[in-house]
Amino acid sequence: MAAGTFTLKWGILATGGIAKTFCKDLLIDPTTRNANDVRHKIVAAASSSSQARAQQFLTALGVNNAKAYGTYENLVKDDDVDIIYIATPHSHHYQNARLCLEAGKNVLIEKPITVNAQQAEILVQIAKEKGLFLMEAVWTRFFPLAKQIRELVASGKLGKVERVWADLSFWNDVEEEFGTGHRMVNLDLAGGALLDLGIYSLTWIFQILYHTLPPSQRSAPAIASTMSKYEATGCDEQTSILLSFPGGAQGVATTSIRVSHSSSSDVPPVRIQGTHGDIHVHAPIYRPTSYTLIPAQNEKRGKIASWEFKEVKEEVPGGGHGMFWEADECARCVRDGRVESEGMPWEETVSVMKVMDEVRRQGGLVYLGGLESLEYPLDV
Ligand SMILES: NC(=O)C1=CN([C@@H]2O[C@H](COP(=O)(O)OP(=O)(O)OC[C@H]3O[C@@H](n4cnc5c(N)ncnc54)[C@H](OP(=O)(O)O)[C@@H]3O)[C@@H](O)[C@H]2O)C=CC1
Numbered sequence: 001m002a003a004g005t006f007t008l009k010w011g012i013l014a015t016g017g018i019a020k021t022f023c024k025d026l027l028i029d030p031t032t033r034n035a036n037d038v039r040h041k042i043v044a045a046a047s048s049s050s051q052a053r054a055q056q057f058l059t060a061l062g063v064n065n066a067k068a069y070g071t072y073e074n075l076v077k078d079d080d081v082d083i084i085y086i087a088t089p090h091s092h093h094y095q096n097a098r099l100c101l102e103a104g105k106n107v108l109i110e111k112p113i114t115v116n117a118q119q120a121e122i123l124v125q126i127a128k129e130k131g132l133f134l135m136e137a138v139w140t141r142f143f144p145l146a147k148q149i150r151e152l153v154a155s156g157k158l159g160k161v162e163r164v165w166a167d168l169s170f171w172n173d174v175e176e177e178f179g180t181g182h183r184m185v186n187l188d189l190a191g192g193a194l195l196d197l198g199i200y201s202l203t204w205i206f207q208i209l210y211h212t213l214p215p216s217q218r219s220a221p222a223i224a225s226t227m228s229k230y231e232a233t234g235c236d237e238q239t240s241i242l243l244s245f246p247g248g249a250q251g252v253a254t255t256s257i258r259v260s261h262s263s264s265s266d267v268p269p270v271r272i273q274g275t276h277g278d279i280h281v282h283a284p285i286y287r288p289t290s291y292t293l294i295p296a297q298n299e300k301r302g303k304i305a306s307w308e309f310k311e312v313k314e315e316v317p318g319g320g321h322g323m324f325w326e327a328d329e330c331a332r333c334v335r336d337g338r339v340e341s342e343g344m345p346w347e348e349t350v351s352v353m354k355v356m357d358e359v360r361r362q363g364g365l366v367y368l369g370g371l372e373s374l375e376y377p378l379d380v
């Protein structure tokens with residue numbers, strides 16, 4: 001290990017699908033991605049089901065010498081844990097994050113940070129007051145190609161970016177795959193296309209049309225949207241959003257759990273359109289490993305851009321999924337005493353949540369049973 005390497009000690013809250021994927025990435029040697037300054041150690045995991053399940057989770061990952069807890073409450077009391085990764089369904093994020101923050105733990109919390117913007121604001125306030133690191137796990141933003149695309153846009157290479165189209169949808173057989181209980185469609189778990197997938201469409205629009213501006217110039221967009229519901233549960237199965245940013249740039253964000261683009265088609269799921277050219281980001285947009293740079297041209301003016309067509313590809317190194325880049329960002333922030341990440345700032349997390357609040361208001365999608373409550377503790 002290089003001298004001065006910082007090791008971040010993780011506690012994992014919940015043992016479902018994404019917790020496993022995230023932990024596998026934590027276990028990959030960071031030097032395989034040229035990260036020589038930080039390392040990760042899983043020191044504990046907790047399952048709300050049982051201590052045995054937490055132990056099985058750790059054993060399956062090949063993690064020895066980590067503690068297995070049968071309650072989340074016990075995990076947050078563990079003095080060895082520097083940061084907690086929250087990987088529960090959306091419905092539980094606010095309560096789980098309050099538990100961790102109130103216990104003085106740094107937190108990385110799966111997307112969406114909470115069910116609504118007010119809940120997110122409260123988490124931010126607590127993190128600020130307690131000097132704790134808090135970040136929504138929008139891992140997409142920490143991919144090298146996402147950073148590269150933001151830099152290209154900020155450099156002015158595309159001219160003025162006037163429009164971003166972004167879609168994240170899947171051709172699910174909704175009845176067969178999800179039924180009514182699955183977290184994707186279950187209202188009790190704050191399911192629905194918008195909060196689960198549409199957040200990625202909004203992520204691309206925000207990281208281009210909002211994040212590339214200096215913080216003082218970032219302003220909320222006007223919002224028009226439409227939503228179709230899955231009859232069996234009442235969650236949204238298809239949502240389309242038009243965003244209009246001050247200055248005239250427009251975003252078109254779509255999401256569906258019934259129809260999709262084909263990953264092998266020529267239609268790119270993200271199109272960033274500037275006066276000098278486009279960037280097409282190829283699927284999957286939550287895990288960007290390729291994009292195409294296309295110079296603007298037309299019959300009258302010929303080629304407008306001064307640069308050439310280019311295809312860029314970068315596989316995820318180390319056999320990983322790509323979640324380790326956000327983990328590295330957490331390690332650097334905690335090491336340096338930074339409570340928020342520049343890549344996913346608190347203010348932007350809240351702005352995206354406000355857009356989703358308004359889209360749900362326009363579509364008449366309300367989560368009941370205390371899921372939208374600010375009260376803590378509350379059994380949801
Ligand atoms: N970044 C990404 O690419 C992805 C992110 N996600 C996000 O991760 C989160 C979890 O998704 P995923 O891992 O797929 O979900 P899973 O259903 O696979 O796992 C969720 C886990 O949460 C715990 N849990 C606590 N309370 C409940 C409850 N009432 N019902 C169900 N589970 C409960 C359980 O763990 P235990 O019993 O151990 O407590 C369960 O295993 C969501 O916020 C989702 O949006 C999901 C997929 C991909």
Ligand SMILES: O=C1OC[C@@H](O)[C@H](O)[C@H]1O
Nearest residue numbers: 018111184196197200286
């Ligand atoms: O976050 C996510 O990204 C990838 C999808 O497969 C998954 O359903 C979603 O939760």
